[in-house]
Structure formats: structure tokens, C-alpha cells
Amino acid sequence: MNLIYKNEKTLFGIMLALSLLIWAALVIGTVGMALAYLLLFFVTYCFAQSALVSYLKGTAVQITPAQFPDLHQRIEACCERLGLAQVPEAYLLQMGGAFNAFATRFLGNNFIVLYSDVVDALEDRPDAINFYIGHEIGHIKRNHLRWSALLAPAAVLPLLGAAYARAREYTCDRHGFHACDDLKSAQVGLAALAAGGKRWRQLSVSNYTAQAQQSGGFWMSFHELVGDYPWLVKRMAVVRGLAQGNEVAPPGRHGLAYLLALFVPRFGVGGAGSVLALMALIGVLAAVAIPAYGEYTAKARMAQAVVVGHEATAAVERYFYANGRGPETLEQAGYAMDDPGHAVQDITVDPGNGMVRVFPSDLNYRGKAIAFTPSVDENKRVVWRCASEDIPASVLPPECRN
Structure with a gap:
């Protein structure tokens, strides 16, 4: 048998x-x-x-x-x-x-x-x-x-x-x-x-x-x-x-x-060993899920911050076309930040080169900025490049990854 x-x-x-x-x-x-x-x-x-x-x-x-x-x-x-x-x-x-x-x-x-x-x-x-x-x-x-x-x-x-x-x-x-x-x-x-x-x-x-x-x-x-x-x-x-x-x-x-x-x-x-093995599996899954969820929320908030940045660059661009130079401040460019999701802690413009810096409110990235750098193409149009030296590319929108 x-x-x-x-x-x-x-x-x-x-x-x-x-x-x-x-x-x-x-x-x-x-x-x-x-x-x-x-x-x-x-x-x-x-x-x-x-x-x-x-x-x-x-x-x-x-x-x-x-x-x-x-x-x-x-x-x-x-x-x-x-x-x-x-x-x-x-x-x-x-x-x-x-x-x-x-x-x-x-x-x-x-x-x-x-x-x-x-x-x-x-x-x-x-x-x-x-x-x-x-x-x-x-x-x-x-x-x-x-x-x-x-x-x-x-x-x-x-x-x-x-x-x-x-x-x-x-x-x-x-x-x-x-x-x-x-x-x-x-x-x-x-x-x-x-x-x-x-x-x-x-x-x-x-x-x-x-x-x-x-x-x-x-x-x-x-x-x-x-x-x-x-x-x-x-x-x-x-x-x-x-x-x-x-x-x-x-x-x-x-x-x-x-x-x-x-x-x-x-x-x-059944049995203490199997239950604990299941607990171990749940713990390991949590080790995957929690960081993944954290990265997902960080990406979502970065995307909101970039949207705020685009609105600021649009105001700077309009000021440049009207005055032939960049504004001293964003307020001079007529920009007032509209951020209902509170994704941005602060936003500034460099009067020397027109660079707009967006500082996310995410605690993990406090003090770090997403930079929008302007340049003028052959048609005299302003082109913006979005990037960050301090924030990981994995949480930035595709347009800001180099």
C-alpha cells in the first residue's frame, strides 16, 4: 500500500x-x-x-x-x-x-x-x-x-x-x-x-x-x-x-x-508554526507594500508640485515677453500661488536668470527644490527644463527626470 x-x-x-x-x-x-x-x-x-x-x-x-x-x-x-x-x-x-x-x-x-x-x-x-x-x-x-x-x-x-x-x-x-x-x-x-x-x-x-x-x-x-x-x-x-x-x-x-x-x-x-509563518509573510509583504505606498504618495505630491511650478513659469514667461527681462519676484510677475493640496512649501524666482524653484512640502524632501530653468530657442521662444539635483528621479514626473 x-x-x-x-x-x-x-x-x-x-x-x-x-x-x-x-x-x-x-x-x-x-x-x-x-x-x-x-x-x-x-x-x-x-x-x-x-x-x-x-x-x-x-x-x-x-x-x-x-x-x-x-x-x-x-x-x-x-x-x-x-x-x-x-x-x-x-x-x-x-x-x-x-x-x-x-x-x-x-x-x-x-x-x-x-x-x-x-x-x-x-x-x-x-x-x-x-x-x-x-x-x-x-x-x-x-x-x-x-x-x-x-x-x-x-x-x-x-x-x-x-x-x-x-x-x-x-x-x-x-x-x-x-x-x-x-x-x-x-x-x-x-x-x-x-x-x-x-x-x-x-x-x-x-x-x-x-x-x-x-x-x-x-x-x-x-x-x-x-x-x-x-x-x-x-x-x-x-x-x-x-x-x-x-x-x-x-x-x-x-x-x-x-x-x-x-x-x-x-x-x-494550523499550529503555532504555521500561524507565525503566516505572520512572517504578512510582515514581509508589509515591508514591500508600505515603502511602495510611500513612494506612490510622494510621486502624487511631486506631480502636484510640478503643476504649481508650471503655473509660476507661465507667469514668468508672460512677464518676459511683455518686458524683455525676468521679474524680480513672482508677485511682480502677477503670480499668486494656488495650491489647494498644500504640495508646495515655498516657490521662488531668481531675478538674474529667471529660474523658478519649487520647494515641496513633503517632510522627506524639505529644503530640496525642483528647478525650472528657462532658455530661449532659435525662434526667441522661452523653453523650460525641469529637473532636481536633490530629489530622487524615481519620485519625479517623467518630464523632470533629466
Whole structure:
């Protein structure tokens, strides 16, 4: 039996290629600033992840040969069966009735956490606990935790990020199935997730599996397409098929649900590491967006300042044609500044050569001027050249760039 879900490798390849392109664009687009943000958020991630691991070590019960030896033996046996050479640290955690388990990673060390209510509920079917153990080993074996930060840019993309997350769950369910001695134990493990610690014994797997046929409607299709987990009824159908030696094809989804899901980014990432990776991505995007927005507003205000400059040069030009010389002041030329947007702090004219200088009000360029230099062409017409030695050409209108 292939332990890797059919679509996982393909989706991983697409995610990796897109993520590398996005990271490269961010690093180049921010002139390396993205690396500083990544370092900052790596430190933040370390603190957050250390809080989780510290909580486990300070609250949960570590599973060892001396403490819960039966569970320790199961974990070792599952690791051996699934080909995981290094047995991860394992803990039993009381979560107030929640049924689940999870794997996490911190500074190169892997951890598995079993919820005590799952273990208690399956006391008379302990082989079903192997399903939970094997599922989390699947995450470790497939390096899902290790790759999450690198894949973060593509993970938020509509359809793709959620599809990869669901493919990982199917892969880990197959690992959980393979970890069980009894082919029906994986179904028992999922039944406990569905019906709880007591009612799972009365759950009809065939009837529950039949509910998967309802998942092809528009709304169920849409909410699965934007979610990280396949519907539990579909997971049950798959492991039931594996127990019978069959590969179950999931019911088709509604076509319009794909169209709507295409407009919904994936933000339902799981785990502290994924959340912090998303925060890092948002921070890096902000490093691109904030300077870009600042440059956009600077360009807009420079364009307004140049418009004010043109009005002043027009007044100087009229005075020159009427008097054969330049004005001593702009007021002498009959010019009164009209600047409703307050883009200009000051504007002057040089009586010696007629040069008009516009001083923008932008705080980043206070004291720096845009110069309008006049000259007379062969037809005795005044020609103006706009330029600045102090203000970057990138924020000036094209006409003022040399």
C-alpha cells in the first residue's frame, strides 16, 4: 500500500515552486529587507513554540518506559513499522474532553501529543490508538512540520493551500491505518472522533460512510475547498476502503464551488508554526507594500508640485515677453500661488536668470527644490527644463527626470 496520498507530491511541487518564486521576489523587491523581517519572525516563532513545548513539559505527562509503558511500546512499534528511525518525545495531555492528537517541532526535535480522552475512550480497543500515533508520525515522516515555513507564501493561495493541507491529512490517515494491527482499528479511531468516547461503539460505519455521498453539494463542496481538513465522513470512507483492499474515489464536488473558493485565500492554517509563518509573510509583504505606498504618495505630491511650478513659469514667461527681462519676484510677475493640496512649501524666482524653484512640502524632501530653468530657442521662444539635483528621479514626473 502506498502511504502517500496520490496528490500530495504534485501539490507539494507546485507549492514549493511558487513559494520559492514569491520569496525571491520579496527579497529582491525589498532589497534584502525581507531577510531582516524573516529573522525577526523566526525569533518570534522560537518564543511562541518554546511556550508550547514548555507547557507540554510542565503540564503534560511524558510517555516513557517507566511512565505509561504500554503507550511507549506502541509509539516505538509504530515508529518501527512506519520507518521513523528516531522516536519522538511523546506526551499525554488532558484537554477537557477534546478528542485529538498533534505533532509539533522545536529546534530540530519532534514531539507527539496524545489527548488523554482519546486514550481513555479506546481503552478496550488499544490498537485504535495506533491510528492516532501513526497519523502524527506521518506528519513527522513526511516533513510536513519542517517545510511549513518555506511553503507559507503559497499556503495562503486560494484552493492550492487548502488542497495541500487536505492531501497531507489523507497521507497521514494512511500512515495511521498502516500502524494498526487490525485493519478495522483505523475506523474505530475515526469513529471516536465522530461520535465521542462512548457512542463510537454504537456507530454504524457503513451508515456513517454513506453520508459522504452528501458532500458533493455546493455548500459542502465550498466549505471543504476552503478548509484544511477533508470531511470526516470522507476520511472514514477512505480507511474503510483500505481495510477492504480498495482505493475509494471521493464523491465529485460542485463545479461552482471551485469558482467561489477561488476568491477565498487560505487563512485557516494550523499550529503555532504555521500561524507565525503566516505572520512572517504578512510582515514581509508589509515591508514591500508600505515603502511602495510611500513612494506612490510622494510621486502624487511631486506631480502636484510640478503643476504649481508650471503655473509660476507661465507667469514668468508672460512677464518676459511683455518686458524683455525676468521679474524680480513672482508677485511682480502677477503670480499668486494656488495650491489647494498644500504640495508646495515655498516657490521662488531668481531675478538674474529667471529660474523658478519649487520647494515641496513633503517632510522627506524639505529644503530640496525642483528647478525650472528657462532658455530661449532659435525662434526667441522661452523653453523650460525641469529637473532636481536633490530629489530622487524615481519620485519625479517623467518630464523632470533629466
